[in-house]
Amino acid sequence: MYDYNDFDEQFVRERVAQFRGQVERRIDGSLTEDEFRPLRLMNGLYLQLHAYMLRVAIPYGTLTGARMRQLAMIADRWDKGYGHFTTRQNIQFNWPELRDVPEILEALADVGMHAIQTSGNTIRNVTADHFAGAAADEIEDPRPVAELLRQWSTDHPEFQFLPRKFKIAITGAPRDRAVTRAHDIGLRMIVRDGEPGFEVVVGGGLGRTPMVGQVVRDFLPKADLLPYVEAVVSVYNLLGRRDNKYKARIKITVHENGIDRIRELVEARFEQIRPMFGGADQQLLAQLEQSFSAPDFLRKSTDAYYSARNADPVFRSWADTNLAEHRDPDYAIVSISLKAHGATPGDATSDQMRVMADLAERFGHNELRISHEQNVILPHVHKADIPAVHAALKSSGLGTANIGLISDIIACPGMDYCALATARSIPVAQEIATRFEELNLEHEIGPMKIKISGCINACGHHHVGHIGILGLDRAGVENYQITLGGDGTEDTVIGERAGPGFAYDEIVNAVERIVRAYLSLRSDASETFLMAYRRLGAQPFKDALYPKEDEADAA
Amino acid sequence: MTRAFTPKIVTANALLEGDVIYLTADDRWSRNLSEAELIDDEAVAQLRLLDAERQGGVVGAYLADAIAGSRGPKPAHFREAFRAKGPSNYAHGKQEDRKHV
Numbered sequence A: 001m002y003d004y005n006d007f008d009e010q011f012v013r014e015r016v017a018q019f020r021g022q023v024e025r026r027i028d029g030s031l032t033e034d035e036f037r038p039l040r041l042m043n044g045l046y047l048q049l050h051a052y053m054l055r056v057a058i059p060y061g062t063l064t065g066a067r068m069r070q071l072a073m074i075a076d077r078w079d080k081g082y083g084h085f086t087t088r089q090n091i092q093f094n095w096p097e098l099r100d101v102p103e104i105l106e107a108l109a110d111v112g113m114h115a116i117q118t119s120g121n122t123i124r125n126v127t128a129d130h131f132a133g134a135a136a137d138e139i140e141d142p143r144p145v146a147e148l149l150r151q152w153s154t155d156h157p158e159f160q161f162l163p164r165k166f167k168i169a170i171t172g173a174p175r176d177r178a179v180t181r182a183h184d185i186g187l188r189m190i191v192r193d194g195e196p197g198f199e200v201v202v203g204g205g206l207g208r209t210p211m212v213g214q215v216v217r218d219f220l221p222k223a224d225l226l227p228y229v230e231a232v233v234s235v236y237n238l239l240g241r242r243d244n245k246y247k248a249r250i251k252i253t254v255h256e257n258g259i260d261r262i263r264e265l266v267e268a269r270f271e272q273i274r275p276m277f278g279g280a281d282q283q284l285l286a287q288l289e290q291s292f293s294a295p296d297f298l299r300k301s302t303d304a305y306y307s308a309r310n311a312d313p314v315f316r317s318w319a320d321t322n323l324a325e326h327r328d329p330d331y332a333i334v335s336i337s338l339k340a341h342g343a344t345p346g347d348a349t350s351d352q353m354r355v356m357a358d359l360a361e362r363f364g365h366n367e368l369r370i371s372h373e374q375n376v377i378l379p380h381v382h383k384a385d386i387p388a389v390h391a392a393l394k395s396s397g398l399g400t401a402n403i404g405l406i407s408d409i410i411a412c413p414g415m416d417y418c419a420l421a422t423a424r425s426i427p428v429a430q431e432i433a434t435r436f437e438e439l440n441l442e443h444e445i446g447p448m449k450i451k452i453s454g455c456i457n458a459c460g461h462h463h464v465g466h467i468g469i470l471g472l473d474r475a476g477v478e479n480y481q482i483t484l485g486g487d488g489t490e491d492t493v494i495g496e497r498a499g500p501g502f503a504y505d506e507i508v509n510a511v512e513r514i515v516r517a518y519l520s521l522r523s524d525a526s527e528t529f530l531m532a533y534r535r536l537g538a539q540p541f542k543d544a545l546y547p548k549e550d551e552a553d554a555a
Numbered sequence B: 001m002t003r004a005f006t007p008k009i010v011t012a013n014a015l016l017e018g019d020v021i022y023l024t025a026d027d028r029w030s031r032n033l034s035e036a037e038l039i040d041d042e043a044v045a046q047l048r049l050l051d052a053e054r055q056g057g058v059v060g061a062y063l064a065d066a067i068a069g070s071r072g073p074k075p076a077h078f079r080e081a082f083r084a085k086g087p088s089n090y091a092h093g094k095q096e097d098r099k100h101v
Ligand code: HEM
Pocket: A046, A048, A053, A085, A086, A087, A088, A092, A164, A167, A182, A204, A205, A206, A207, A208, A209, A249, A411, A412, A413, A418, A419, A420, A457, A458, A459, A460, A461
């Protein structure tokens, strides 16, 4: 785990002190809102529909028990006793008061956290595979590189005013759990001739013009990573369109100039700046690799796990959905669902945060992760301890066995909180989860990703949902558009629009029709929704969504 | 043909808490939509907005459509209805305050 050094500590404290002064000047009237707004955004403070919102970065989704506990303390002391974990591995507090924000930032700094560059046209929180350092299929832990990128990008003088926000995602495994192809830069580790390096993808993004990123370099040796990423960002910084906010993301730059032209420019810039790095980045990386070294894995019997599986069907069902394969066969990766049926996706109460912090400290080598799917991960749990972990989770409302299933929904805050929203997304997620719970179909349906955004900005990743839902405002009423067949893995596909949208009170029924069509069309239970969709195409699902008049009458 | 003017209210967020507030006819800011001044005239609405923007303690004042109700103005659009009530997933915001009175 990386801990702040003196330089980081001093930098963050100075920023807090600066912001404290800015808040005072705003309150006494010496700063206007126009002057204050960019300053608060630089510190992650938004103004939403009902209140301020503070967005705190969780770099590459990694937390310790102490950090999680501090988030719980902040939620209790300055918010309403809960926090919202987001698809960008941030946590958002929905109810802070302006006067308290400097105190909150101070409390974050106490545990080596901050809210810097969680907004604005800067390089945002670098996101990573939430199974990093633990997954069985991983080549190398990507977090040292992610931390290197974080240090390099934080307060980087050249990149504080990019044409638009800039998001980097990284994975150390060939299986992409970090949606790297939907990021401005996606880094996917691969091995060539025994040497680990990265496939570098640029120009992915969702939002109003969704695009799948393209490969700019098929193999980049690890040692060249920082100068290469800097070359990409600096080419974009010059070439990106500042004349039109909607054309300012690098995906448009790549689209307009073509990937070949971008590659030429990036490679030229890379040649130019590489000598200037002079090896300092590699020394730092070597140090960082030390601080992320694997925990001392325990050696003890795993019998308790297998006997619990045999004895307790509830435990077995949870283990089947919520555990993933660890690189150490005596261990497992535990995904804690923040998607209890009917609850708000991604929300955890302060009590739940403390339970998760305790479990990490007692059974998880003091590590926690936040996944982009808005769940919490205990990456390293010895199998012998899993029954105890499950029992503790179950008694705190955290034992839902639904990872990867239909109720494990990503939903953005939507019109319940967000000032940009055109419709609500949270209650749609709540009602879909409740419906399929009542129907008792969830486990029969199998792997299914539903993702919901409350406006075209696509913060809920709806384009890459197997079923995507986009909330719109159609003539003053909420209306929900469905996309089908999206996929956020290494084979990223943007979903296809199914047809006309549905009213708020129709959208859950519409989803049920798609699912029932799938159940009747699949060749057998091993054919997932996505596989069936790829085999059959959209038509049978559209037929189910939009039944012809006479059939509808007969039904 | 000119379109009929939809009545307006002036609304903003309070600087300190961020809470939704409404301009009243007697130049106060109320947390309650029902106390807002309903403005029938476009020119007056613009002037009231200018008045509002000059005041401290408020952020992002704008004109929102509203309709006359038996107990003061009511929201014309669902966004304003949510602003007047609070989020739908928890009884937080204004609906929470109302529980206490
Ligand atoms: C105050 C609330 C928020 C605001 C104002 C906001 C604003 C935006 C905007 C304007 C875009 C479109 C950017 C573009 O296309 O250039 C966007 C995209 C995105 N946001 Fe948010 N967002 C908010 C909350 C969230 C939350 C809660 C999450 C995580 C759950 C999130 C994650 C994302 C993601 C993943 C994208 C799409 C990927 C991309 O950047 O292309 N945002 N957001």
